[in-house]
Amino acid sequence: MSENKNFTLAVVPGDGIGPEVTTEALKVLDAVAAQHGVTFERTEYDLGAKRWHATGETLPDAELEEIRKHDAILLGAVGDPSVPSGVLERGLLLKLRFTLDHYVNLRPSKIYPSVGSPLANPGEVDFVVVREGTEGPYVGNGGALRVGTPAEIATEVSVNTAYGVERVVRDAFARAMARPRKKLTLVHKNNVLVHAGHLWKRTVDKVAADFPEITVDYLHVDAATIFLVTDPARFDVIVTDNLFGDIITDLAAAISGGIGLAASGNINPDRTAPSMFEPVHGSAPDIAGQQKADPTAAILSASLLCEHLGLTEAARAIEAAVEADIEERTGVARSTAEIGDAIAKRAAG
Amino acid sequence: MSENKNFTLAVVPGDGIGPEVTTEALKVLDAVAAQHGVTFERTEYDLGAKRWHATGETLPDAELEEIRKHDAILLGAVGDPSVPSGVLERGLLLKLRFTLDHYVNLRPSKIYPSVGSPLANPGEVDFVVVREGTEGPYVGNGGALRVGTPAEIATEVSVNTAYGVERVVRDAFARAMARPRKKLTLVHKNNVLVHAGHLWKRTVDKVAADFPEITVDYLHVDAATIFLVTDPARFDVIVTDNLFGDIITDLAAAISGGIGLAASGNINPDRTAPSMFEPVHGSAPDIAGQQKADPTAAILSASLLCEHLGLTEAARAIEAAVEADIEERTGVARSTAEIGDAIAKRAAG
Ligand SMILES: CC(C)[C@H](C(=O)O)[C@@H](O)C(=O)O
Numbered sequence: 035m036s037e038n039k040n041f042t043l044a045v046v047p048g049d050g051i052g053p054e055v056t057t058e059a060l061k062v063l064d065a066v067a068a069q070h071g072v073t074f075e076r077t078e079y080d081l082g083a084k085r086w087h088a089t090g091e092t093l094p095d096a097e098l099e100e101i102r103k104h105d106a107i108l109l110g111a112v113g114d115p116s117v118p119s120g121v122l123e124r125g126l127l128l129k130l131r132f133t134l135d136h137y138v139n140l141r142p143s144k145i146y147p148s149v150g151s152p153l154a155n156p157g158e159v160d161f162v163v164v165r166e167g168t169e170g171p172y173v174g175n176g177g178a179l180r181v182g183t184p185a186e187i188a189t190e191v192s193v194n195t196a197y198g199v200e201r202v203v204r205d206a207f208a209r210a211m212a213r214p215r216k217k218l219t220l221v222h223k224n225n226v227l228v229h230a231g232h233l234w235k236r237t238v239d240k241v242a243a244d245f246p247e248i249t250v251d252y253l254h255v256d257a258a259t260i261f262l263v264t265d266p267a268r269f270d271v272i273v274t275d276n277l278f279g280d281i282i283t284d285l286a287a288a289i290s291g292g293i294g295l296a297a298s299g300n301i302n303p304d305r306t307a308p309s310m311f312e313p314v315h316g317s318a319p320d321i322a323g324q325q326k327a328d329p330t331a332a333i334l335s336a337s338l339l340c341e342h343l344g345l346t347e348a349a350r351a352i353e354a355a356v357e358a359d360i361e362e363r364t365g366v367a368r369s370t371a372e373i374g375d376a377i378a379k380r381a382a383g
Numbered sequence: 384m385s386e387n388k389n390f391t392l393a394v395v396p397g398d399g400i401g402p403e404v405t406t407e408a409l410k411v412l413d414a415v416a417a418q419h420g421v422t423f424e425r426t427e428y429d430l431g432a433k434r435w436h437a438t439g440e441t442l443p444d445a446e447l448e449e450i451r452k453h454d455a456i457l458l459g460a461v462g463d464p465s466v467p468s469g470v471l472e473r474g475l476l477l478k479l480r481f482t483l484d485h486y487v488n489l490r491p492s493k494i495y496p497s498v499g500s501p502l503a504n505p506g507e508v509d510f511v512v513v514r515e516g517t518e519g520p521y522v523g524n525g526g527a528l529r530v531g532t533p534a535e536i537a538t539e540v541s542v543n544t545a546y547g548v549e550r551v552v553r554d555a556f557a558r559a560m561a562r563p564r565k566k567l568t569l570v571h572k573n574n575v576l577v578h579a580g581h582l583w584k585r586t587v588d589k590v591a592a593d594f595p596e597i598t599v600d601y602l603h604v605d606a607a608t609i610f611l612v613t614d615p616a617r618f619d620v621i622v623t624d625n626l627f628g629d630i631i632t633d634l635a636a637a638i639s640g641g642i643g644l645a646a647s648g649n650i651n652p653d654r655t656a657p658s659m660f661e662p663v664h665g666s667a668p669d670i671a672g673q674q675k676a677d678p679t680a681a682i683l684s685a686s687l688l689c690e691h692l693g694l695t696e697a698a699r700a701i702e703a704a705v706e707a708d709i710e711e712r713t714g715v716a717r718s719t720a721e722i723g724d725a726i727a728k729r730a731a732g
């Protein structure tokens with residue numbers, strides 16, 4: 035390739051192990067860049083616990099507007115025990131996902147033979163969860179009355195719209211079409227949450243008519259957790275709401291090699307704003323700054339970033355490098371940087 | 384014991400495999416009755432899919448008032464694909480739980496060595512989930528506008544009160560006090576559902592002051608699913624809201640010998656109405672009427688029923704019979720009635 039296309043990245047290292055794993059993800063991006071005729075120019079945004087303690091700010095609108103001008107966002111992790119629970123999650127992470135209309139929260143799961151699984155007989159696991167990212171119980175639509183008194187009442191409202199559900203369901207069907215098994219499972223709880231659940235179910239039934247090649251089934255979220263441990267190989271594409279998706283993707287990560295490998299993309303498929311890529315894991319403050327974190331999930335998130343930018347070969351190169359690295363893991367501990375170096379070298383190679 | 388105390392049971396066999404497993408649970412109750420100086424007099428209530436198809440009724444108020452007069456309720460399973468999702472669940476099962484104020488939904492999990500687990504190294508698992516039963520997203524407080532149009536909006540409201548949260552949290556602490564490890568884990572999602580989550584967290588912190596011997600910790604529900612597959616032995620008593628409790632108890636059942644063994648009690652600790660005992664599993668219409676269902680979960684629910692009625696020895700006798708039966712399972716298929724017979728014989732001593 036002759037032209038050297040430059041992509042701009044907004045980088046939010048965040049809290050805890052976030053900065054360490056982000057450093058390795060960027061290292062790997064640089065390693066594949068030259069070879070695939072691109073450069074990644076980044077601007078780092080100092081957001082998270084330290085910033086909040088210093089200034090009381092989580093994500094000022096002016097900074098959000100700057101971030102919006104980039105081609106993509108790479109995020110490490112958000113959250114710290116020194117900050118009241120919810121402040122950074124709602125004020126920073128969810129503000130990014132909601133404002134930038136990341137309605138497809140994409141979370142692939144795969145079992146690598148050498149990594150193994152806490153399951154005795156996991157079978158061949160390779161599925162992707164399409165989690166809705168801009169609605170459901172995550173909308174922040176709730177409140178509390180008489181807080182701290184015996185008469186306190188607190189509500190949380192799950193908001194679901196035909197507009198919001200249909201667009202993510204269509205995206206999930208399209209992804210299922212691109213996969214060999216062509217299977218889609220809707221996960222919800224429509225026997226209890228009948229209003230939201232029936233909207234999801236009717237939408238899937240309607241969109242299914244446009245995708246006759248896709249096999250469709252439905253599972254209640256409670257039953258889905260059972261199958262995720264007894265028969266995870268049954269899943270191909272799962273589509274689900276924001277909260278159920280949060281829960282089952284942590285479980286999916288746990289059964290497939292651990293949260294150290296789970297990558298995610300917060301995707302705006304309409305490209306009206308940059309998409310954001312982040313490991314599923316949290317900030318793990320207990321091991322922060324010690325070079326103990328596994329950067330693999332962040333690196334795989336960088337691969338999803340390449341894919342989204344149309345850099346399919348770079349995405350594949352990173353994935354292949356990770357797989358090769360994983361296959362050779364011996365159980366000997368390596369530092370965060372050592373794992374990043376090893377994967378970067380293979381990816382460049 | 385000289386006096387022969389008579390307990391009245393309202394029996395709701397329900398749908399699918401419900402009637403089959405209920406028959407075996409009653410068989411086992413009869414087997415222990417004489418020996419422990421009691422009788423169980425039952426009235427059967429014809430509720431569920433068949434009734435709904437015939438009359439359009441789910442649970443008429445007059446029948447609910449009759450059921451209310453009993454000492455306890457034994458329920459098989461509710462739900463059938465021929466009935467729109469939610470009709471029987473909301474109109475029958477949840478109506479019973481809510482009207483009879485079953486605010487403690489008790490769900491023990493145990494791994495029996497001979498049954499095994501889908502986990503490769505489960506460790507020693509013996510915990511109990513105290514799931515709130517009368518609030519949360521289960522209240523049926525939601526609705527939909529412009530149904531079936533592209534402008535549809537559907538909401539589900541989770542309602543949480545200090546009154547409702549504190550009483551279940553106190554119950555969970557009291558249960559933890561009666562257990563050797565004296566540990567309580569709150570499971571919620573207070574980094575996103577901040578209003579409800581903070582009410583739960585503050586309540587646990589407050590009640591903890593009255594139980595200084597209890598070790599308390601907190602997990603987000605997504606993280607809890609990870610620990611349930613990577614380190615289930617860490618749990619002793621879990622207290623959580625209605626929806627999170629629904630999800631994690633199916634997962635808990637799956638990792639500990641399967642949904643065929645998972646019992647539950649819908650308990651009204653104030654005894655202002657009868658408590659209700661039911662297997663965690665559903666109606667499994669695909670295997671209904673074929674004597675293929677494992678009645679063990681229903682039988683263990685009958686043991687919880689005895690416990691609640693103060694028949695501690697009878698409860699222990701049933702549990703011991705189940706454990707002995709489980710330990711001798713060879714993998715040879717037995718009919719529902721054969722399993723019930725074997726456990727009844729052992730329980731009778
Ligand atoms: C940190 C938290 C707000 C977030 C979520 O609930 O979405 C995380 O658990 C995730 O899955 O990305």
Ligand SMILES: CC(C)[C@H](C(=O)O)[C@@H](O)C(=O)O
Pocket residue numbers: 225226256461462472473476629663
């Ligand atoms: C059948 C359904 C309404 C019920 C629930 O969601 O509570 C079931 O899943 C359970 O766990 O008892």
